[in-house]
Amino acid sequence: MPGPTLLRAEQLRRTYIRGESEIAACANITFSVNKGEFVCIVGPSGCGKTTMLKCMCHLLKPTAGKVFVNEKEIDRPPKEMILIFQDYSRSLFPWRTVLKNVLFVLEKKRLSRKERLDIARSALSAVYLSGFENHYPWELSGGMQQRVAIARGIAFNPDILLMDEPFASVDAQTRSDLEDAILEIWSKFSQTILLVTHDIEEAIYLADRVLVLSGRPSEIREEIQIDLERPRNQLTTKEDKRFIEYRHHIYTLIREEGQKCEIAGI
Amino acid sequence: MKEFLSTKAKGICFLLFLAFLWEIVSRNKLISPLYFPPISKDLVAFYQLMLDGTLPLEVIRSLGRIFGGFFLAVVVMIPLGILMGLFKPIYNLFEPLTELLRPLPPPAIIPVVMLFLGIGEAMKILVIAFACSFPILINTMDGVRSVEPTLVDTAKTFGRNRYEVILQVILPASLHQIFTGWRVALPIALIVDIIAEMVGALNGIGRFILLMQRRFDIPEMYAGIFLVAIVGYALNALLRYLNRTLIGWHKAKFEAVI
Numbered sequence: 001m002p003g004p005t006l007l008r009a010e011q012l013r014r015t016y017i018r019g020e021s022e023i024a025a026c027a028n029i030t031f032s033v034n035k036g037e038f039v040c041i042v043g044p045s046g047c048g049k050t051t052m053l054k055c056m057c058h059l060l061k062p063t064a065g066k067v068f069v070n071e072k073e074i075d076r077p078p079k080e081m082i083l084i085f086q087d088y089s090r091s092l093f094p095w096r097t098v099l100k101n102v103l104f105v106l107e108k109k110r111l112s113r114k115e116r117l118d119i120a121r122s123a124l125s126a127v128y129l130s131g132f133e134n135h136y137p138w139e140l141s142g143g144m145q146q147r148v149a150i151a152r153g154i155a156f157n158p159d160i161l162l163m164d165e166p167f168a169s170v171d172a173q174t175r176s177d178l179e180d181a182i183l184e185i186w187s188k189f190s191q192t193i194l195l196v197t198h199d200i201e202e203a204i205y206l207a208d209r210v211l212v213l214s215g216r217p218s219e220i221r222e223e224i225q226i227d228l229e230r231p232r233n234q235l236t237t238k239e240d241k242r243f244i245e246y247r248h249h250i251y252t253l254i255r256e257e258g259q260k261c262e263i264a265g266i
Numbered sequence: 267m268k269e270f271l272s273t274k275a276k277g278i279c280f281l282l283f284l285a286f287l288w289e290i291v292s293r294n295k296l297i298s299p300l301y302f303p304p305i306s307k308d309l310v311a312f313y314q315l316m317l318d319g320t321l322p323l324e325v326i327r328s329l330g331r332i333f334g335g336f337f338l339a340v341v342v343m344i345p346l347g348i349l350m351g352l353f354k355p356i357y358n359l360f361e362p363l364t365e366l367l368r369p370l371p372p373p374a375i376i377p378v379v380m381l382f383l384g385i386g387e388a389m390k391i392l393v394i395a396f397a398c399s400f401p402i403l404i405n406t407m408d409g410v411r412s413v414e415p416t417l418v419d420t421a422k423t424f425g426r427n428r429y430e431v432i433l434q435v436i437l438p439a440s441l442h443q444i445f446t447g448w449r450v451a452l453p454i455a456l457i458v459d460i461i462a463e464m465v466g467a468l469n470g471i472g473r474f475i476l477l478m479q480r481r482f483d484i485p486e487m488y489a490g491i492f493l494v495a496i497v498g499y500a501l502n503a504l505l506r507y508l509n510r511t512l513i514g515w516h517k518a519k520f521e522a523v524i
Contacts, residue, residue, distance in 0.1 A: 054419075057423060059419050059422060059423065077422050077423050077425065079425050082423045082424060083419070083423045085416050085419070085420065087416055090414045090416035090417065091416045091417065091419075091420045093417060093420075093435070093438070093439075094439075094515060094516075094519055095438050095439070095441075095513070095515045095516070104421075104424065104434075105424045108424075108425050108426070136515060136518070136519065138519045138522055139522060152424075156424060
């Protein structure tokens with residue numbers, strides 16, 4: 001049962017100037033995410049997904065439009081919402097150990113030293129990284145590094161986790177492991193997650209609701225409620241007749257959008 | 267220790283061989299022993315001057331100037347480098363000035379500084395600071411600029427303000443590059459100190475070397491040069507130590523990636 005609206009984007013638009021022309025990365029994005037919901041956004045590659053996410057949490061100032069968190073308009077990176085970046089190897093601090101990378105997000109919270117350590121350790125064990133506390137991020141494999149980034153996100157305990165193609169740069173096996181790990185965390189901590197991906201199957205597999213973006217300048221093309229039982233399973237869920245229908249439908253939509261882009265010469 | 271011996275042994279043997287050659291050449295008057303006394307004599311002079319406190323005193327004075335000038339440059343140029351790396355208007359303000367002053371060989375400004383400050387400590391510290399400034403400034407600036415933007419975004423998304431981003435992300439992320447600036451600057455500080463002392467000073471190892479040459483105390487002159495070499499070696503060892511302790515992660519990461 002979806003809770004109240006937690007995150008709402010209203011007519012979000014971001015343009016940038018290239019030479020003399022103004023190019024819109026995203027235009028007129030409007031959608032909302034309810035408390036406890038897992039929402040995935042899919043779109044053709046290069047449609048401004050990362051730009052949109054950065055605008056959502058005000059790492060980039062939107063050219064126009066508003067973002068509301070708990071019905072409050074935001075004008076700086078809100079503490080209720082954090083973004084996990086696509087490129088884990090660039091978002092982890094290489095001079096800090098795994099544990100200290102997680103502690104980084106707790107340093108501004110009013111907690112005792114012991115509480116901080118407890119939270120950081122349990123976040124790391126939630127992503128199966130116990131025992132790697134004193135390693136440096138660059139000593140770990142790609143999948144493990146991304147898990148550190150996720151652990152950092154859950155240790156911070158935000159109301160909403162934004163994730164920018166978090167599994168894009170890991171191998172297929174690690175990817176499905178991470179998908180299941182994130183689902184587990186989502187249900188265990190009653191998180192609200194907004195995840196952006198270019199992978200249609202991943203979006204359907206994870207989400208309660210999938211938003212399909214159009215090509216540049218991107219808008220929400222269609223919203224699809226995913227009615228598949230939880231907990232989901234990498235084999236049975238993906239073999240479900242409804243899963244295949246969703247995939248077929250979304251694939252067709254994205255293909256159309258991709259072709260439009262090609263015709264427009266973008 | 268065993269490893270140390272096996273890697274250094276050859277080099278040390280070669281050094282001993284050169285010292286031996288020096289002794290032979292000088293003793294057989296292949297080069298005038300007046301200008302090129304046997305190394306044994308130079309070492310004896312070195313030993314005596316160390317023992318009677320002459321050289322240690324001179325070297326302490328020189329080191330005081332070197333570190334004084336170096337730290338002055340660090341204190342001024344690291345904040346400036348960070349500001350220039352972060353803010354375009356500040357960069358635009360200082361860039362023409364630094365580009366103009368940078369190619370200037372530091373000894374060239376000694377006469378000017380001497381006009382204002384005489385031949386006291388202030389003159390030498392200022393000239394050394396000037397010489398150290400540019401490598402420190404430019405490396406700090408480059409380091410700050412090459413900080414991965416995602417790290418900055420990460421800190422922002424986790425609630426850090428601008429000031430905290432500088433201290434907790436930009437500074438540690440650019441520390442290895444800042445350190446490169448130090449590694450370039452410190453040997454320059456030694457060079458410029460020796461020159462400044464030769465041009466105008468009442469004491470210091472540079473003046474000592476020049477004075478001994480003028481008094482024709484040639485073994486003593488060589489003794490002074492030996493000490494400068496030792497100081498240079500020690501400064502480098504200090505930098506290597508700092509490198510290991512401050513940014514050991516950087517070297518380890520570099521090696522892990524390769």
